[in-house]
Structures are given as structure tokens and as C-alpha cells.
Amino acid sequence: MTWDVALILSIDGLASSAIYLLAGLGLVLIFSVTRVIFVPFGDIAAFSALTLAAFEAKKVPATIGLVGTLAALAVAAETISLIRQRAFARLPMAVAGWGVAPGIACALAWWAAGRDLSMPFAIGLTILLAMPMAPLVARLALKPIADASVLVLLIASLVLHFLLSGLGLLFFGPEGVRTQPLLGGSIAITDNFSVGLQVVLMVGAAAALSALFFLAFERTLAGKALRATAVNRVGARLVGIRPARTSLLAYGAASLLAGFVGVLISPVTTIYYDSGLLIGLKAFVAAIIGGLTSYPLTALGALAVGLVESFASFWSGALKDVIVFSLLIPVLILRSALSAHAEEEPEEIPS
Amino acid sequence: MTVLLEIRDLHVAYGRVEAVRGISLELGAGQIVSVIGPNGAGKTTLLSAAIGLLPASGSVRFEGEEIGGLDVEARVERGLCLVPESRELFGEMSVQDNLRLGAYARRLPRRLLKERLDFVCTKFPRLAERRDQRADTLSGGERQMLALGRALMSGPRLLLLDEPSLGLAPLIVQEILSIVSRLRQEGVSILLVEQNAMAALEISDFGYVIESGEVDIRGPSDVLARDPRVFATYLGSME
Ligand SMILES: Nc1ncnc2c1ncn2[C@@H]1O[C@H](COP(=O)(O)OP(=O)(O)OP(=O)(O)O)[C@@H](O)[C@H]1O
Ligand SMILES: [Mg+2]
Numbered sequence: 001m002t003w004d005v006a007l008i009l010s011i012d013g014l015a016s017s018a019i020y021l022l023a024g025l026g027l028v029l030i031f032s033v034t035r036v037i038f039v040p041f042g043d044i045a046a047f048s049a050l051t052l053a054a055f056e057a058k059k060v061p062a063t064i065g066l067v068g069t070l071a072a073l074a075v076a077a078e079t080i081s082l083i084r085q086r087a088f089a090r091l092p093m094a095v096a097g098w099g100v101a102p103g104i105a106c107a108l109a110w111w112a113a114g115r116d117l118s119m120p121f122a123i124g125l126t127i128l129l130a131m132p133m134a135p136l137v138a139r140l141a142l143k144p145i146a147d148a149s150v151l152v153l154l155i156a157s158l159v160l161h162f163l164l165s166g167l168g169l170l171f172f173g174p175e176g177v178r179t180q181p182l183l184g185g186s187i188a189i190t191d192n193f194s195v196g197l198q199v200v201l202m203v204g205a206a207a208a209l210s211a212l213f214f215l216a217f218e219r220t221l222a223g224k225a226l227r228a229t230a231v232n233r234v235g236a237r238l239v240g241i242r243p244a245r246t247s248l249l250a251y252g253a254a255s256l257l258a259g260f261v262g263v264l265i266s267p268v269t270t271i272y273y274d275s276g277l278l279i280g281l282k283a284f285v286a287a288i289i290g291g292l293t294s295y296p297l298t299a300l301g302a303l304a305v306g307l308v309e310s311f312a313s314f315w316s317g318a319l320k321d322v323i324v325f326s327l328l329i330p331v332l333i334l335r336s337a338l339s340a341h342a343e344e345e346p347e348e349i350p351s
Numbered sequence: 352m353t354v355l356l357e358i359r360d361l362h363v364a365y366g367r368v369e370a371v372r373g374i375s376l377e378l379g380a381g382q383i384v385s386v387i388g389p390n391g392a393g394k395t396t397l398l399s400a401a402i403g404l405l406p407a408s409g410s411v412r413f414e415g416e417e418i419g420g421l422d423v424e425a426r427v428e429r430g431l432c433l434v435p436e437s438r439e440l441f442g443e444m445s446v447q448d449n450l451r452l453g454a455y456a457r458r459l460p461r462r463l464l465k466e467r468l469d470f471v472c473t474k475f476p477r478l479a480e481r482r483d484q485r486a487d488t489l490s491g492g493e494r495q496m497l498a499l500g501r502a503l504m505s506g507p508r509l510l511l512l513d514e515p516s517l518g519l520a521p522l523i524v525q526e527i528l529s530i531v532s533r534l535r536q537e538g539v540s541i542l543l544v545e546q547n548a549m550a551a552l553e554i555s556d557f558g559y560v561i562e563s564g565e566v567d568i569r570g571p572s573d574v575l576a577r578d579p580r581v582f583a584t585y586l587g588s589m590e
Contacts, residue, residue, distance in 0.1 A: 221451070221452075221455065224444070224448055224451065224452055225452065225455060227441075227443075227444065228441045228444065228448075228452050231441045231442060231443050231444060232439055232440070232441050232442065234404070234435075234437075234439045235439035235440060235441055236441075236452075237404070237423045237424060237427075238402070238423065238427065238432070238433055238435065238439055239427065239452050239453050239454075239455045239456060239501065239505065240423075240424045240427035240428055240455050240456025240505070241424070241452070241455055242422075242424045
């Protein structure tokens with residue numbers, strides 16, 4: 001391998017790292033607040049890519065039907081549960097939040113579909129359509145079992161992924177899509193080496209979004225409430241933070257990240273209705289490196305996964321995924337060696 | 352005297368085991384009422400049920416309204432606040448953030464939040480010195496102050512305090528209890544659970560002695576403090 005090749009591979013790896021960073025942050029956010037390993041994250045990202053492609057092809061994105069169906073189901077579930085609790089006063093808010101808000105996104109997308117859209121507008125709409133997806137599926141499938149064990153939540157989340165990718169096939173069909181690059185051209189760095197602007201955009205967007213994410217967490221009361229819920233659920237309730245509401249916020253923010261992942265990845269990879277799983281799993285490796293709790297370590301993990309994947313694909317395209325997932329083994333051994341003391345203590349005193 | 356909190360025939364069970372068996376209790380506005388009793392009597396269970404952390408049967412009325420059906424967060428919004436035995440601080444967050452989150456239910460504008468933060472900091476100068484320290488690195492006494500300070504940030508009408516002096520040196524116990532007794536002047540009523548029975552009766556108006564989930568003896572604090580039964584059963588070890 002020459003330096004030139006290594007450089008090209010690193011740049012490639014950096015671009016994938018950007019994707020895994022955003023997805024990893026979403027996974028850690030949801031896990032720390034709700035204890036759910038949200039496997040459908042990747043599906044939502046893939047659906048966003050398919051949405052953007054539909055806008056570009058002047059077709060009506062099937063996402064509208066998907067979001068509409070989910071919203072209708074969520075309104076029904078919420079109505080039934082409120083009527084059972086006899087909390088009729090909360091019905092209008094529930095219908096507005098679960099039905100009207102996603103409905104507006106769908107209506108806007110419906111109106112815009114088939115028109116000649118500028119790229120930023122199409123991206124905005126795509127992300128608007130992605131936003132309600134995680135909150136809706138979580139409301140339908142995960143909220144009723146919010147207090148179950150991590151394992152039960154993981155199984156439910158896996159089932160949810162299979163359901164969603166089945167729906168994806170139904171709504172989007174089996175064809176793959178690839179969108180126009182958001183930015184064409186490249187920057188020449190040396191005589192025979194240049195970096196595509198799309199890559200610069202991906203890395204820049206990921207960095208900017210993570211910074212924004214960090215600021216929102218550190219500087220706003222809502223962000224602190226999210227962290228507080230993750231740190232101590234009972235303590236959070238005692239100061240009046242509703243875990244159901246913070247969960248909703250976490251799902252919403254993660255959905256937003258999934259939307260961006262879809263938009264950023266669609267120009268560089270062909271995306272199918274089921275491409276999400278692999279994106280989600282690799283982000284999961286990054287999140288595991290962060291122990292599913294640490295954002296900075298997750299960022300490092302994303303960098304590692306992106307680079308390893310890129311170099312591995314140079315040595316063996318067939319084995320690159322195997323190599324990436326093998327990263328998990330040393331990471332898990334290292335983590336359990338480091339945290340052995342911390343984790344043994346509570347087990348000795350059964351609560 | 353207007354009744355602030357009225358608990359009637361409260362039952363709380365863990366599975367099949369009843370830990371609170373028909374406790375009734377009253378607390379007037381501006382009062383400090385102490386609940387004492389041996390380990391395992393059901394004091395913590397009583398407070399957890401009053402704030403809504405545990406499901407209970409019976410009635411809990413606050414300011415004349417039944418709140419037994421409300422969730423914890425709604426009770427906090429109404430002005431109840433529990434400082435639990437286990438403190439439940441946000442360990443990985445700074446002292447300052449813990450305090451700020453204490454006022455979460457109030458949605459205060461920035462200026463008022465700052466005012467209240469300063470107010471709590473003047474009450475607990477030690478916390479002010481440790482604003483940026485992580486809560487889980489505080490000493491036991493400081494943690495207790497933070498738990499109290501966080502509760503005060505919500506501007507509660509009624510504080511439920513579970514063993515505020517647990518594990519503290521006698522000098523700090525005095526400091527904490529004198530802070531508690533002065534809170535009354537700021538319009539905060541207090542339901543106080545204490546192991547340190549004599550000290551609790553000293554600062555309270557009324558007392559309940561509970562045992563095995565039932566009220567055993569009740570009466571004005573000064574009367575209870577001289578009651579030979581209380582003395583023999585629970586305070587025997589103190590002098
Ligand atoms: N989660 C639980 N599951 C089962 N039993 C419990 C649980 N929590 C408490 N108990 C039991 O309920 C009874 C009352 O407990 P509680 O914690 O209310 O006592 P307490 O009066 O606060 O005691 P202490 O003074 O030691 O704090 C005890 O017998 C205890 O073992
Ligand atoms: Mg107790």
C-alpha cells in the first residue's frame with residue numbers, strides 16, 4: 001500500500017465515520033434515556049434516503065403513506081388509553097401531537113411532491129418526514145412495555161426493525177436509489193490527489209450537528225432534563241421530569257439525526273429499503289465502544305469503525321463487515337476488564 | 352389551622368406483604384410534623400406512597416383536594432417535594448445543575464431561577480463553594496445539603512423529609528435540623544421522618560410514633576417527648 005492509497009482510504013473512512021457518528025449519537029441518546037437499543041434507527045435513515053430520491057425523481061414519496069399509517073395507529077392507541085384512564089381533557093392535545101403534527105408534515109410533502117424543488121427544500125421536507133417516525137414507532141410498540149427489562153426491550157426493538165423493513169418493501173419496493181451529490185466538485189490537495197466536496201460536506205455536517213447536539217445537552221434545561229433522566233430516573237421524577245416526555249424528546253432528536261444520516265449517505269451509496277440494518281449495526285459497534293453511555297467515546301468509536309471498514313474493504317471487500325464486527329470482541333473484553341469491579345458490587349447485594 | 356395534608360387509612364403493600372396498614376395522619380399549614388418509629392416500621396414506605404412513587408389505597412388529600420390518583424410529577428407540580436432516604440441526586444452532574452433541575456417543575460424564567468439559586472446558596476454556603484463539583488464526589492453531609500437544596504429550588508409548599516440526618520456527624524445533624532426548623536418561617540410545611548427521635552420532636556409541633564405499619568402513639572411533640580412509653584420503646588437508648 002502506498003501513501004496515496006492510504007490517504008484515499010482514510011478520507012473514505014472519514015466519510016463513513018461521519019455517518020456512524022450521527023447514528024451512534026442517536027443510539028446512545030435513545031439508550032441512555034429509555035434503555036432501548038433502537039435497531040430501527042437504520043431503517044429510518046434508509047427511508048429518508050428513499051424519500052429524498054423520490055423528491056428528486058418528482059415522485060410522491062411512499063414515506064407519506066408510512067408516516068400517515070403510523071400516525072393513525074398512534075392516535076388510535078393514544079385515544080383508547082386516554083379513554084380507559086378517563087382523561088378526556090387530554091384527548092385534544094394527544095390528537096394534535098400524534099395526529100395533526102405528523103399530518104402537517106405529510107400534507108406539505110404531498111403538496112411539494114412532483115414539483116421542481118430546490119435541493120435544500122427537498123432535504124428539509126425529507127427531514128421533516130423523518131422526524132415523527134421514531135416517536136411514532138416507539139409510541140406504538142415500546143411505550144406499553146417501557147418498564148420491561150433491557151432484553152425484552154431489545155427483542156421488541158428487533159421485531160420492530162423486521163416489521164419496519166417489511167413495511168419498507170411494501171411501500172418503497174425493492175429498487176435501490178442513489179441521489180445527486182449535494183455538492184459536486186472536489187478540492188485538489190496534491191497533484192494527484194483531491195477530496196470530493198461531498199466528503200467535506202459529510203464530515204462538516206456531522207461535526208456541526210454533534211456540536212449542536214452537545215450545546216443543546218449542556219446549555220438547555222430540556223437537555224439537562226434528558227441527561228438527568230438517563231442518570232437517575234427516580235431522581236428525575238422527583239423534580240417533576242416526566243420520563244415519558246423525555247423519551248419522546250430523545251426519540252424525536254434521534255429521528256432528526258436519522259433523517260440527516262439518510263440525506264448524507266444517499267449520494268454516496270445505493271440505498272435499498274433494507275440497507276438500514278447494516279448502517280445501524282455498525283453505528284451500534286461505535287456506540288458499544290462508547291459503552292452505550294459516553295458521547296465522546298462513541299465519536300471515537302465511529303472514527304475507528306469508519307477507518308477500519310475503509311481499510312478492510314481494500315484488503316478484502318468480502319470480509320470487510322466481518323472485520324468491522326470483529327472489532328466488538330477486543331472492545332468487549334477490554335470494557336469488561338476495566339469495569340469488572342464497578343459491575344460486580346451491586347450483584348453481591350441483591351436489591 | 353387549615354389542614355395542608357390529610358392521609359386517611361393508607362395501605363401500601365409490597366406484593367403480599369403490607370408495609371403500611373391503615374395509617375391516618377394530618378398536617379396543618381406551617382407545621383412541622385415528625386414521624387418516628389423503629390427500623391422497618393414503614394416510615395419510608397409512607398412517604399414514598401404520599402409522593403406517588405408507590406401505589407397505595409386509601410386517601411391522600413393536599414390543600415383539600417384528593418391527589419391519590421395523580422402521578423409523582425403532578426404532585427411535585429402542586430407543591431409537594433420528597434427528599435428520599437436514598438437522596439437520588441444526579442451523580443454525574445454538577446452541584447449547580449442538580450440545583451437548577453430542582454426547579455424544573457416550575458419553569459422559571461432565567462432571572463427568577465438565578466434568584467432562587469442564590470437564595471439556596473446563601474442557605475448552604477458549602478454548596479456555593481462546590482458549584483461545579485460533581486454530585487457523586489460530595490461528602491455525605493454535603494450530599495444531604497444538596498438533596499435539601501434541590502428540594503428547596505422547587506419552592507415547595509410541603510417538604511417530605513426522609514431521615515435528613517442519616518449517617519451524619521452530630522454537629523452537622525444540628526446544622527441540618529436547624530435549617531429545617533427555620534424553613535417554616537418561609538412558609539414551608541414539613542413532614543419529617545427521623546431516626547433521631549429526640550431531635551425531631553424538639554423541632555416539630557406534632558408527632559406520630561408508628562410501628563409495624565400502624566400508628567402506635569400520636570400527640571403534641573412536647574407531650575410525646577415526655578411520654579414514658581415512647582421513651583421506653585424508642586428512645587431508651589438515648590440517655
Ligand atoms: N421494595 C420492597 N420490597 C419488599 N419489602 C419491602 C420493600 N421496601 C421495604 N420493604 C419492607 O417494608 C417494611 C417497611 O420498610 P420501610 O423502608 O418503609 O421502613 P422504615 O420505617 O423506613 O425503616 P428505616 O427506619 O430502617 O428506614 C420493611 O419490613 C421492609 O423490609
Ligand atoms: Mg426508612
